[in-house]
Structures are given as structure tokens and as C-alpha cells.
Amino acid sequence: GENVEQHPSTLSVQEGDSAVIKCTYSDSASNYFPWYKQELGKGPQLIIDIRSNVGEKKDQRIAVTLNKTAKHFSLHITETQPEDSAVYFCAAGGSYKLIFGSGTRLLVRP
Amino acid sequence: EAQVTQNPRYLITVTGKKLTVTCSQNMNHEYMSWYRQDPGLGLRQIYYSMNVEVTDKGDVPEGYKVSRKEKRNFPLILESPSPNQTSLYFCASSLSNRVNTGELFFGEGSRLTVL
Numbered sequence: 046g047e048n049v050e051q052h053p054s055t056l057s058v059q060e061g062d063s064a065v066i067k068c069t070y071s072d073s074a075s076n077y078f079p080w081y082k083q084e085l086g087k088g089p090q091l092i093i094d095i096r097s098n099v100g101e102k103k104d105q106r107i108a109v110t111l112n113k114t115a116k117h118f119s120l121h122i123t124e125t126q127p128e129d130s131a132v133y134f135c136a137a138g139g140s141y142k143l144i145f146g147s148g149t150r151l152l153v154r155p
Numbered sequence: 156e157a158q159v160t161q162n163p164r165y166l167i168t169v170t171g172k173k174l175t176v177t178c179s180q181n182m183n184h185e186y187m188s189w190y191r192q193d194p195g196l197g198l199r200q201i202y203y204s205m206n207v208e209v210t211d212k213g214d215v216p217e218g219y220k221v222s223r224k225e226k227r228n229f230p231l232i233l234e235s236p237s238p239n240q241t242s243l244y245f246c247a248s249s250l251s252n253r254v255n256t257g258e259l260f261f262g263e264g265s266r267l268t269v270l
Contacts, residue, residue: 088261
């Protein structure tokens with residue numbers, strides 16, 4: 046069935062360093078790739094998304110890249126700050142369904 | 156304030172005792188969905204609804220029921236809960252009935268324990 050693999054499951058970085066989270070999807074019909082951030086005790090919240098007709102998108106310290114040929118996409122966070130510590134989920138999907146990855150717990154050490 | 160509201164936020168129950176987790180959104184959203192979150196498995200979709208009276212199964216629908224009689228409400232029903240339904244549940248909604256056109260707004264979650 047459709048699947049989204051996400052790596053790593055945990056990531057610890059020093060404040061100011063960059064963090065990269067990678068996802069691979071199986072359904073070649075997927076055309077929408079959002080990233081969600083989940084803070085402790087809260088529901089996930091959209092931080093950035095990309096569509097299949099775009100290879101890269103940036104929003105301040107956050108960027109996402111998409112390689113449709115290889116069926117993988119990545120989240121890049123630069124100049125990490127302690128408030129970036131959270132669980133991050135990638136997702137891939139089409140019109141009515143999103144398949145989520147298993148999540149990455151990011152810890153930014155002050 | 157625009158929000159997705161789930162109730163209860165925490166519940167401990169026993170095997171076989173029917174329960175309902177309510178979900179309500181005040182944003183006039185077309186699309187609503189239920190997910191369960193388990194360690195190492197991410198978010199898995201249980202059921203979704205594209206509009207009133209239109210529902211469909213997600214990836215893990217067994218043991219759950221839903222209904223969408225009104226646009227704002229999308230309750231999740233566990234007719235006979237079992238311990239493997241112990242999980243953190245999230246309701247989400249989106250303005251369009253196509254999830255690839257906009258943001259999914261999530262509730263704060265309902266932690267369910269079935270003994």
C-alpha cells in the first residue's frame with residue numbers, strides 16, 4: 046500500500062546548527078507534500094508545504110525540497126533555535142488523502 | 156477564535172463500553188478527518204468526510220464509526236472499544252474538500268485508554 050518513510054526518528058542539534066529531515070513516498074500519484082510541527086500536548090500545525098510542480102520552497106529559516114523522480118522530499122531548518130524543538134511530520138498525498146510519516150523528534154540544545 | 160474542538164481530552168474506559176469522541180469546527184470547513192497517533196507509527200487516518208453525509212474509510216477504520224449529519228460536527232464512535240484502540244486521537248478539518256488545496260487544522264487531541 047501507500048507508504049511514507051521518514052528519517053531520522055530523533056535528531057539532536059546544537060542551537061544555531063542546521064537540521065535536515067528526509068521523507069520518501071511510494072505513491073507516484075502524490076502531488077502535495079506538507080510538513081507539520083507538533084509541540085508537546087498540541088495538535089500538529091502546518092509549517093510549510095510544496096506541490097509537485099515546484100522543486101523547492103523557502104519560508105525564512107525553513108525550506109523544503111522535492112525530487113519527484115526519486116520520490117523523496119526534505120525539510121531543512123537553518124539557524125535552529127530552542128523553540129524549534131518539537132516532533133515534525135512529513136506527509137504525501139493527493140485530493141482526499143494524506144499519508145503521514147512516522148515523525149522526527151527534533152531537540153535543539155541551547 | 157477559529158478552532159477544532161475535541162471532547163473529551165482524556166478518557167479511561169473499559170473494554171466493550173461504547174464511547175463517542177466529539178469533534179466540532181467553527182470555520183465552515185468542508186473536509187473533516189480522524190487520525191490516531193501511536194509511537195513509531197505517526198498519524199494514521201481512520202475516517203474522513205468530504206461533506207455532510209459523505210464519509211469514507213481511511214487506512215485503519217476497523218472498530219470505528221463516524222457520522223457527518225451537520226457540517227460542523229464529526230463524531231468518532233467506538234461501539235465496543237478494545238485495548239488496541241488505546242491511542243491519541245486527532246480530529247482535523249480543511250476548508251476545501253480536497254486536502255491538497257490547503258491546510259489541515261488539527262484539534263488538540265483526545266487521549267484514550269481502554270483497559
